Amino acid sequence: MTQTKSAVEFKQATLGNGLTVIAEVNPEARSVALGYFCKTGSRDESPEVAGVSHFLEHMLFKGSATRDALGVNLEFDQMGAQYNAYTSEENTVYYGAVLPEFAPRLLELWTDLMRPALRQEDFDTEKQVILEEIALYEDRPNVMLFDWGRAQYFAGHPLGHSVLGTTRSITALTRAQMADYLARRYVPGNLVLTLAGRVDWERTLEQVAQLTAGWPKGEAPRAYPEVKARVGELREPYPKATQTYLAVLAPGVSAQDPRRYAASILANILGEEGNSRLHWALTDRGLVESVGAGVDEADRAGLFYIYAQTHPVNEEAVKGVIREELGRLEREGVRPEELERAKNKLATALVFAGETPMQRLMSMGLGYIYNQTYEPLSEIARKVEAVTTADVNALLEEKPFSRAFYYSLVPA
Amino acid sequence: MTQTKSAVEFKQATLGNGLTVIAEVNPEARSVALGYFCKTGSRDESPEVAGVSHFLEHMLFKGSATRDALGVNLEFDQMGAQYNAYTSEENTVYYGAVLPEFAPRLLELWTDLMRPALRQEDFDTEKQVILEEIALYEDRPNVMLFDWGRAQYFAGHPLGHSVLGTTRSITALTRAQMADYLARRYVPGNLVLTLAGRVDWERTLEQVAQLTAGWPKGEAPRAYPEVKARVGELREPYPKATQTYLAVLAPGVSAQDPRRYAASILANILGEEGNSRLHWALTDRGLVESVGAGVDEADRAGLFYIYAQTHPVNEEAVKGVIREELGRLEREGVRPEELERAKNKLATALVFAGETPMQRLMSMGLGYIYNQTYEPLSEIARKVEAVTTADVNALLEEKPFSRAFYYSLVPA
Numbered sequence: 001m002t003q004t005k006s007a008v009e010f011k012q013a014t015l016g017n018g019l020t021v022i023a024e025v026n027p028e029a030r031s032v033a034l035g036y037f038c039k040t041g042s043r044d045e046s047p048e049v050a051g052v053s054h055f056l057e058h059m060l061f062k063g064s065a066t067r068d069a070l071g072v073n074l075e076f077d078q079m080g081a082q083y084n085a086y087t088s089e090e091n092t093v094y095y096g097a098v099l100p101e102f103a104p105r106l107l108e109l110w111t112d113l114m115r116p117a118l119r120q121e122d123f124d125t126e127k128q129v130i131l132e133e134i135a136l137y138e139d140r141p142n143v144m145l146f147d148w149g150r151a152q153y154f155a156g157h158p159l160g161h162s163v164l165g166t167t168r169s170i171t172a173l174t175r176a177q178m179a180d181y182l183a184r185r186y187v188p189g190n191l192v193l194t195l196a197g198r199v200d201w202e203r204t205l206e207q208v209a210q211l212t213a214g215w216p217k218g219e220a221p222r223a224y225p226e227v228k229a230r231v232g233e234l235r236e237p238y239p240k241a242t243q244t245y246l247a248v249l250a251p252g253v254s255a256q257d258p259r260r261y262a263a264s265i266l267a268n269i270l271g272e273e274g275n276s277r278l279h280w281a282l283t284d285r286g287l288v289e290s291v292g293a294g295v296d297e298a299d300r301a302g303l304f305y306i307y308a309q310t311h312p313v314n315e316e317a318v319k320g321v322i323r324e325e326l327g328r329l330e331r332e333g334v335r336p337e338e339l340e341r342a343k344n345k346l347a348t349a350l351v352f353a354g355e356t357p358m359q360r361l362m363s364m365g366l367g368y369i370y371n372q373t374y375e376p377l378s379e380i381a382r383k384v385e386a387v388t389t390a391d392v393n394a395l396l397e398e399k400p401f402s403r404a405f406y407y408s409l410v411p412a
Numbered sequence: 413m414t415q416t417k418s419a420v421e422f423k424q425a426t427l428g429n430g431l432t433v434i435a436e437v438n439p440e441a442r443s444v445a446l447g448y449f450c451k452t453g454s455r456d457e458s459p460e461v462a463g464v465s466h467f468l469e470h471m472l473f474k475g476s477a478t479r480d481a482l483g484v485n486l487e488f489d490q491m492g493a494q495y496n497a498y499t500s501e502e503n504t505v506y507y508g509a510v511l512p513e514f515a516p517r518l519l520e521l522w523t524d525l526m527r528p529a530l531r532q533e534d535f536d537t538e539k540q541v542i543l544e545e546i547a548l549y550e551d552r553p554n555v556m557l558f559d560w561g562r563a564q565y566f567a568g569h570p571l572g573h574s575v576l577g578t579t580r581s582i583t584a585l586t587r588a589q590m591a592d593y594l595a596r597r598y599v600p601g602n603l604v605l606t607l608a609g610r611v612d613w614e615r616t617l618e619q620v621a622q623l624t625a626g627w628p629k630g631e632a633p634r635a636y637p638e639v640k641a642r643v644g645e646l647r648e649p650y651p652k653a654t655q656t657y658l659a660v661l662a663p664g665v666s667a668q669d670p671r672r673y674a675a676s677i678l679a680n681i682l683g684e685e686g687n688s689r690l691h692w693a694l695t696d697r698g699l700v701e702s703v704g705a706g707v708d709e710a711d712r713a714g715l716f717y718i719y720a721q722t723h724p725v726n727e728e729a730v731k732g733v734i735r736e737e738l739g740r741l742e743r744e745g746v747r748p749e750e751l752e753r754a755k756n757k758l759a760t761a762l763v764f765a766g767e768t769p770m771q772r773l774m775s776m777g778l779g780y781i782y783n784q785t786y787e788p789l790s791e792i793a794r795k796v797e798a799v800t801t802a803d804v805n806a807l808l809e810e811k812p813f814s815r816a817f818y819y820s821l822v823p824a
Binding site for chain 1: 486494770
C-alpha cells in the first residue's frame with residue numbers, strides 16, 4: 001500500500017497564564033472538535049469531598065455568571081454541536097464537535113463554562129440527580145464490581161476512590177467545598193485546551209488568550225503514593241446480585257510506560273470477547289455469560305483486569321479455569337499467531353478510533369495529559385506493529401497474574 | 413472558511429452479469445469499507461414467507477459451500493473487521509470495514525457469503541434464534557408500536573409488512589422457500605457492491621469480476637401498488653404495555669423526492685428531542701416521558717411519524733396537544749429562526765455522518781439503491797443549505813397532518 005502524504009500538523013502553545021493549547025490541524029477535515037482536559041478526578045479528592053469532581057462536571061452545564069442552564073443547552077443546540085463530558089479517577093473532560101464556522105462560538109462557550117457560577121439552587125437540585133445516579137448504579141452489580149473491587153485492590157491508595165462518591169459524601173458536600181475544589185484544581189496549569197480537525201490555529205490562539213486573560217496563574221499538584229496492591233481473594237454477598245460477578249485485578253503498566261502496547265496486546269490475547277484464550281476456555285464451553293480482559297493505564301500506575309459473569313453454581317469452576325489459563329500464560333508465553341491476530345485487531349481499532357476529529361481529540365488530549373507529547377496515529381501504529389512475542393513474554397516474566405486479586409459479588 | 417480541494421473520486425461500473433459496483437475512493441482515508449446492498453426486504457415478501465429476508469440475512473453468516481459459521485467468524489476476526497448486517501422493509505445490507513491491506517480478503521468473504529449454503533441443520537437452529545428474537549421484541553411495546561402501527565396505516569400495502577415476520581410465518585417457513593427467495597432476489601441486477609475509503613478501484617473490479625463470473629444474470633422486480641393510507645385513530649390494549657405508546661403516521665415524501673431535505677427539516681422543527689415544538693409543548697411541561705418526530709423516506713412512498721410515551725392518565729391531553737401543534741403548523745407554517753436552527757442541526761449531522769468510510773458507505777449505497785446516482789456530501793450539504801421557509805411551508809400546504817393516523821398501544 002502506498003502511503004499518502006498527510007496534511008495533518010501538530011501545534012502547541014502555552015499562554016502567559018500557563019494554559020496549554022494543543023491542536024492537530026487537518027485541513028481535509030469537515031468538522032472541528034475541541035474541549036478542555038482537566039487533570040483532576042476522584043484520585044485527587046480527600047475522603048470528605050468524595051465525588052466532587054463528578055458532581056462539579058455536572059454543575060458546569062448549569063452555567064456561568066452570564067449564562068443559565070437553559071441558555072447553555074440552547075447554545076449547544078443552535079450550533080448543532082455534538083458534545084458531552086465525563087469524569088474518571090484521573091481526568092475531567094469536556095468535549096464537543098461542530099462545523100468549522102461554529103468553532104469560535106463553541107470555544108467561547110466551553111471557556112466560559114470553565115468558570116461556573118455554582119448557584120446554590122442549582123447545586124441543591126443537582127445533588128438530588130447525583131444521589132439518584134448513585135442509587136441507580138447500586139442496582140447494577142456489574143458496575144459496582146469495579147468500583148468496590150478497585151477500592152479493595154488499591155487498599156487505601158487514591159486510585160481506589162469511587163468516581164461517583166457515596167450517598168453519604170455527596171449528601172454532606174457543601175457548595176463552599178466544591179468552590180474550593182474548583183479554585184484549586186481548575187487552574188490554567190492543570191488544564192489542556194485541545195483541538196482537532198479543521199482548526200484555524202492563529203485565530204484560536206488569539207481568541208483563547210483574550211478569553212482567559214483574567215484567569216489567575218496556578219498549578220495543581222497530584223499525590224503519587226506507592227501502590228501496595230492487595231493480593232488474594234475477597235467474596236462479598238450482595239443482595240442485588242442474582243449472578244456471580246468476578247473481577248480479577250493484577251499489576252499492569254502505566255500510561256507513561258513504553259510497554260503499554262505490549263500490555264494491550266497481552267490483554268487482547270487473554271480476553272478479547274469472541275476470540276481469545278478465556279473466550280474458548282469459558283464462553284465457548286458455556287461456563288460464563290460473559291468474560292473479558294483489558295488494561296487500565298493510569299498516571300504512573302496501571303493494571304490488568306479480567307471480568308466474568310456466571311451462574312453461582314459455576315463460580316469455583318470459572319475461577320479454576322482462569323487461574324489455570326493465567327498460570328499457563330505465565331509459564332508458556334504467547335504464540336506468534338495469537339500475537340499477529342491481536343496486533344491486527346489493535347491496529348484496526350486504532351485506525352477506526354482515529355478517523356474523526358472528535359475521536360482524535362480524545363486520544364490526543366489524553367496522550368498529552370499523561371506524556372506531555374504528541375504522537376500522530378501513524379507513530380502509534382508503528383509502535384503496535386513493532387511489538388514482538390518477546391516483548392509480551394517479558395511482561396509475563398514479571399508474573400503479574402501470580403499477584404492477582406480476585407474480587408467477587410455473589411448473591412446474598 | 414476556505415474550501416479545501418478534495419481528492420475524493422466516484423467510480424462506477426456494471427459487470428457482464430449485471431452486478432453494479434460503485435466506490436467513493438478517498439486516498440486520504442485510512443480504512444476501506446465495503447459491502448453488498450441487496451434491494452430486498454419485507455415489502456418484497458408474500459405473506460406465507462413473512463420474515464424470510466431477515467431470517468436469510470442471519471443465514472448468510474452460517475457460511476457457504478466452503479465455509480462454516482465458525483470459519484466465517486474467525487475470518488472476520490483475523491482481519492480485525494468491524495462488520496454487521498441489517499434488514500429493513502426495503503433493503504438487506506451487509507457491510508464491513510478493515511485496514512486497506514485486508515480489503516481484498518473482506519471482498520472475497522462477502523462475495524462468497526452472497527451464495528450461502530443454507531444447511532438444513534443451521535436453518536433449524538437459526539429458526540429458534542429468530543423465534544426468540546420475535547418473542548423478545550413482543551415484550552417491548554415501543555418496538556411493536558411501529559411494526560403494528562405501520563401494518564394498520566399501510567392497510568394491506570407491502571410497506572406495512574413486518575421485518576421480523578410472525579411466530580406463525582417463521583415456524584412454517586421451509587428451507588426450500590428460503591432457497592427460492594434467495595435465488596429470485598439475490599441476483600446481480602438487484603445487488604450493488606459498494607466501497608468507500610482507500611479503495612484500489614482497478615484491483616477491486618478485476619477481483620469481483622473473477623469472483624462473480626459464475627453468477628447467472630437476473631433482475632428482481634418490485635411491486636409498487638398505490639398507497640391508500642389509513643386515517644383516523646386506533647387504540648389497542650396490550651397486556652405488556654404499562655404506559656401508553658402513541659405513533660402518529662402521516663403522508664410524507666419518498667427517497668426519490670427532491671423535497672426530502674425540506675421534509676427532514678420540518679420533522680426536526682416539529683419533534684427533535686431536546687428542542688422542538690413538541691419538546692416544549694409536551695416534554696418540558698412534563699406531559700410525556702419522551703416525544704419525537706421523524707421521516708421515513710421509502711421507495712416511491714414516504715411518511716412523517718411522531719412517537720410519544722406517556723402515563724395513561726395523560727393520553728388524551730397528549731393527543732390534544734399534538735393535534736393542536738400540528739394544526740398550528742399547517743395554518744401558520746414555520747418561522748425563519750426555527751428553519752436556521754434545524755438546518756444547522758441537519759448540516760452538522762450530515763457532516764458527522766460522513767466522516768468515516770463506513771459511514772460514507774451506508775449513505776452512498778442507500779442513495780444509489782434509491783436514485784441510481786451518486787451525490788457527494790458537499791452536494792447534499794448545498795441542498796440542505798438551499799431549503800427555505802417557503803419550501804417547508806409548501807409541504808405543509810398539502811396538509812399531511814390533517815390526514816394523519818393515530819395508533820396507540822395502551823395498558824390492557
